[in-house]
Amino acid sequence: MSRMSERGGGDLRAWARRHGYSLLSSVGTLVRNPLTSALTIIVLAIALTLPLGLNTALVNLEAVHDNLDRLDSISVFLELDAGEDGARRVASQLSSWRNILAVDPVSPETGMRELAGATGLDRFEVGDVPLPWVLEVTPNSTVDIAELAERLRRAERVDMVVVDLDWVRRLDAILGVFSRLVILLAALFAASVLFVISNNIRTEIQRRREEIEILALVGATPGYIRRPFLYSGLWMGLGGALLAWLAVHAGLWMLKGPVEALAATYGASAELTAPSVQMLGLMLTGSGVLGILGAWVAVSRQLARINP
Amino acid sequence: MIRFEHVAKRYPGGVQALSDVNFELRRGEMAFLTGHSGAGKSTLLRLIAVLERPSRGQVLFDGKNVGRVSSRQIPRLRRKVGVIFQDHKLLTDRKVLDNVALPLLIAGYSWSEIRRRVRAALDLVGLLDKENTLIPALSGGQQQRVGIARAMIAKPPVLLADEPTGNLDPELSEELMRLFCTLNELGTTVLIATHDLDLVERLGRRTLVLKAGCMIDDRSGAGAGRRDGEAGP
Structure with missing residues (x-):
């Protein structure tokens, strides 16, 4: 070997x-x-x-x-005396804004039903609280919500604008x-x-x-x-x-x-x-x-x- | 090839296995190492394969002091020494083929070359038909021969054997010793520790005798046979 x-x-x-x-x-x-x-x-x-x-x-x-974020909507509370006509008018105005996708008017009656439903209280227990017309505004997805809310606040017949950004x-x-x-x-x-x-x-x-x-x-x-x-x-x-x-x-x-x-x-x-x-x-x-x-x-x- | 200069080995605990051993084994030489069990035969072999380091003195392998080589160099040195162990040291969960192939696998030979060489080696030790047998299915003598095949398969320049014929019947022992002689004639340096004195005598090779850790005799081939013959019963 x-x-x-x-x-x-x-x-x-x-x-x-x-x-x-x-x-x-x-x-x-x-x-x-x-x-x-x-x-x-x-x-x-x-x-x-x-x-x-x-x-x-x-x-x-x-x-x-x-x-x-995209589904986020803004609640626009109108003045109490705006009435249905006023609400519809403002709604059609707002829906022409470039930054707004949709405007959904909510009548005081619907609002009352939702409130009663949400609180679990009977309608009559809630009582005769005067509710305004509310416009549920769906903004464009790209928009700056805070800025849009500010503009809405200055719009005609608008009493209050509520944006619930806290939970986001x-x-x-x-x-x-x-x-x-x-x-x-x-x-x-x-x-x-x-x-x-x-x-x-x-x-x-x-x-x-x-x-x-x-x-x-x-x-x-x-x-x-x-x-x-x-x-x-x-x-x-x-x-x-x-x-x-x-x-x-x-x-x-x-x-x-x-x-x-x-x-x-x-x-x-x-x-x-x-x-x-x-x-x-x-x-x-x-x-x-x-x-x-x-x-x-x-x-x-x-x-x-x-x-x- | 292998030289011991004033080598002593003391194990932890105070057991003095070797004390002042001197001898030289030249390249291509073949010698037997005899002595009673406990005389230090295994320790001497283990020092050559760097399985132990000497406590004192020098073990020279090819001119290199193996007591001083770094751990990194040990594998390279061990590949130059084929060792046949008394307790076989085989992988018991593997086949004969895998065991014998081990040194070649480590060296990185191709599988076809490994197969060829394993068959050749198994043929030499008479186990060609056991290639695919698991180790526990073999007898002690067969396991010993697997160990021998493994030791020589990579053709190392030095072969060390610790009681290689311990488990074999006389006929097989004789046959294997002849095999060692053949390998030696082909150039391998061989050192065999054994207490089979009859066999040593018959082969008439150089014989080193250890007693209680000291080298008490170093008989050259021809003389060994004659002297033992005279002193025989």
Whole structure:
């Protein structure tokens, strides 16, 4: 037998083959322990589903918020003595304004019915409160509501203009809190992904301690020994991200009916937005990198113990 | 090729495995290392493969002090030494093929080349039909031969064997020793730790004798056979 003969290719090809063998070995490990692998991936998926689900909810709420902005109407209270004729006249005037989409006059009788309905009081309990004609003005979506309200205030026969912007601002603030919460949760669960994978690889290394020793005995470099574990970490990360993605899609599918029913009560139609493909890419990359990182931490610590 | 200069090895806890061992094994030489169990044979082999570091003295491999090589260089050095372990050190959840292929996988050989060489090596140790058998399904002697196939598959310049015939019947032992002799004739430096003195005697090679961590005898090939013959029962 001759000395260390030809390697059947250059160093680069040998390197690529070593990587290929490591990759196959990592897949082999996953396949040989299907239950352990599946459980780990499910745990990771659960950890990732929460921030992804919340983010999806946030995206959808923001869409609702945008819709509400457009549906936002201004209540214009006319002077008490304006009467039906006056109200109709003002209404037709206002509807010719460029910034106004629609004007809907509400008679004092209708107003009274709504008031009674809203307060839950009998009409006669409310009594004979004089109510003015009210014009519900729907502004153009692009308009500056505050400025339009100011112009309406100066218009003929207008007593009072009510713009309820408070709840819009409140919703804005809530969404702000919510989106910060999503970021915090994402960071928290990213850390948990790191630890779950790191811990999993650590037990895997302990289980395969003998194998690692043997590899070291026959001259494997630390890099060679480390590689299959890094691949395992990567597979777990990718698997977890993919499963979380599917879980959120399944969740959206299950919520579709009830959300549509809810939207119908507001006379609106709702279209749930699923997480984008970019988001899937981001999750796969992030989770994959975390997987490799977690594995690296675990392997480096264990290797330092094994080598003399 | 391998030189020990005043080598001592003390394990943590105070066990003195070797004390002041000196010898040289030249390139292409073949020698047996004998002595009672506990004499330090395994430790001596482990020092050559850098599985241990000496407490004192120098172990020179190819002129390099292996006690001083950095951990980064250890894998490269170990690839030059094929080691056959007493307890086989095989991957028990893998097939024979995967075990024997290990050194070639690490070196990055192509799969077709690996298959070819594994078959050749298994043929040499008489296990060609066991290529796809899982390790636990093999007898102790067969496992030992898988270990031998793995040690020699990458054609390392040095082969170390720790009791390679411990689990084998006399016929097979003889056959395997002949195999080591053949590898040696092809240029491999071979050092075999054994207490099978009959076999050592019959092969008439250089014999190093360890006793309680000291090298008490170093008999050249021809002399070893004759002397043991005279002292025999």
